[in-house]
Amino acid sequence: MSAPVIFDRSREEIEEEANGDVFDIEIGVSDPEKVGDGMNAYMAYRVTTKTSLSMFSKSEFSVKRRFSDFLGLHSKLASKYLHVGYIVPPAPEKSIVGMTKVKVGKEDSSSTEFVEKRRAALERYLQRTVKHPTLLQDPDLRQFLESSELPRAVNTQALSGAGILRMVNKAADAVNKMTIKMNESDAWFEEKQQQFENLDQQLRKLHASVEALVCHRKELSANTAAFAKSAAMLGNSEDHTALSRALSQLAEVEEKIDQLHQEQAFADFYMFSELLSDYIRLIAAVKGVFDHRMKCWQKWEDAQITLLKKRETEAKMMVANKPDKIQQAKNEIREWEAKVQQGERDFEQISKTIRKEVGRFEKQRVKDFKTVIIKYLESLVQTQQQLIKYWEAFLPEAKAIA
């Protein structure tokens, strides 16, 4: 019988536990509140965490965060984890137009809609981030969730200098991507990349169609409301009493149906459409991770080439018999041998990480889609059942016309 081995909870162990679906942390984003006036105004959101994980000091706590805080968090996480192969969930997109309307104080339905859309997106963003076992360990994430005060994330301001710099970097990256010709030794990566490329295209198509659906359902709702009004007016003009009453009842039914359509359009959007747009952006992050692997490979490849050159130089120096140059060459060779080894290790590590990440991502994707599809279909059932209720109530009224 061996003595029980006691060791600190390693990162691996926590990740294993995480994969076992015991994920006791829930994030809510709520209570959007406008702070300040005019163009300097912003929306503050309440971020509430409920958890039994021991790494947090309390089991329930909340803080106030603004949109740029979320962007800042993502920026930090991305800079730490993306280039080593972790799929970091992307933050919701900025919208200058949407936000301006809110700042200017337009209290209309479109700005309320915009705020709600953003709130929901922020919530989903955090939920996805904390579900990632590695990211959950990150101190920046913990600080985001727990600290009452957060240093203002400056680099995320729209059109700031840093922003422009980032745009330029992205462009340079794109050019690089095109020129890297990697010797893919592992077919798995090529396969997966192709798979994600296809998935991306299909999701975009589906998303566009669902957006059209949402639009038409909203139109249907508006038209139904208009019809309800004119049916009521018609009922008023009608001098036959029973018919008049039936027409008023019809107007009421149509009004209720208008409500139904609105709620369904809501479900169409928040369940179906937003899921698709989230995944379109997630897949962009996945593609990014594959690109980083390519760059990593490039770095390793470059190191190997440089090492070769250094060896050639050494050989040349040997022939020319320049002892001090030979020493320098030997030093450089050692330096680059280390770099080559590091490059190889890095490449293997990122490849390993990506394999695991993609596995986790796919599992999560299946779960997400299945859950949402079921929820969405249930919303459709709900609508149909309400329709049945309304028309069943109306039928006797129509029959009562004598």
Next chain:
Amino acid sequence: MEEHLEAGKESKPSSMSPDLQGDSSLQVEISDAVSERDKVKFTVQTKSCVPHFARTEFSVVRHHEEFIWLHNAYVENEEYAGLIIPPAPPRPDFEASREKLQKLGEGDSSITREELAKMKEELEAEYLAIFKKTVAMHEVFLQRLAAHPTLRRDHNFFVFLEYGQDLSVRGKNRKELLGGFLRNIVKSADEALITGMSGLKEVDDFFEHERTFLLEYHTRIRDACLRADRVMHSHKCLADDYIPISAALSSLGTQEVNQLKTSFLKLAELFERLRKLEGRVASDEDLKLSDMLRYYLRDSQAAKVRGGPRADLRAGATREGGQVGKGRGPGILCPCRPQDLLYRRLRALADYENANKTLDKARTRNREVRTAESHQQLCCQRFERLSDSAKQELMDFRSRRVSSFRKNLIELAELELKHAKASTLLLRNTLVILKGEP
């Protein structure tokens, strides 16, 4: 496109079928219809024991213009001045569908073959629906005539039903169209004058009420009709949206290698079926609600005598087969409308009043008293006859309207229920399968 419609095989949209009083001495129906290029040819079948006819069962082929000819013949007949002539059926209009089909044929590379096939299917169904509707409209027109005790005995009607050859009616040429147009303007102006005339009081509360009622009713039913059309149109768009959604889900499903494969494929199937259901909801709303409203809109169509040119009825634009231009212009009166019936009665009343005045003058001057007397008698009789038949007609109109609304609203509710239940079943079945998956 050759299109054949066999009576009895398809369920004809019968939202407009009048309540025939079980009088079987004259039964008319459209037993077949063929769409050829620009014309639709209707086979009108008559079953009758009326002694006038040579046989008890016979049919003829008629095209749209001949229906219009018949309608005009009634309208221009002074004898029927006190009656409501059923509105003429609208011209068959496949323009919109044809355009859409053409556009589809021109091809759009971003649509897959399956999607294209489905869209074509949709369009063909739409075309068929319009076709069925136009047949129904023509049939209802004839059936109302056959059901009316006075109108069914008209000689032109007999000719229409029996005469084997082409009636060789041409649509009205421009001069006649213009003539008709002008005549109507004169009539509206006349009515404005009559009703504005001081001293001419409406003697009967019933008619006063009807007049006010019809004016308001017409405006409101027109609004309701326009808006019902928009609802129907939105529903159609919604149904059409399901096509690309289903196609995209199908592609997704085929490409997936994991458990989502079945989910996506099942969803694709679901949306395809939902599309058909939504499409049916749209077309039923069209038939039971929109069409019914449109029919009574035309039936109650009142001239906007005071309001000026507002007669542009886009939805269900009543192209009154040649009589009026595009329905535009100051206060167009259509002679078959209840409103116009009221006008004719008022005209008769005015004539009667004038005749009275003339008689008074004649008596004072003691000249041509006899002529004045007989003229006044005539006017009085005409007025009273008109009033009586008008009253009857208006009451009939009302009861027809009420029973038609009742029938259609009941059928609408029943159909909505049917489709909602079918959708629920479909959705629930899919949910069971999806939830059952590991």
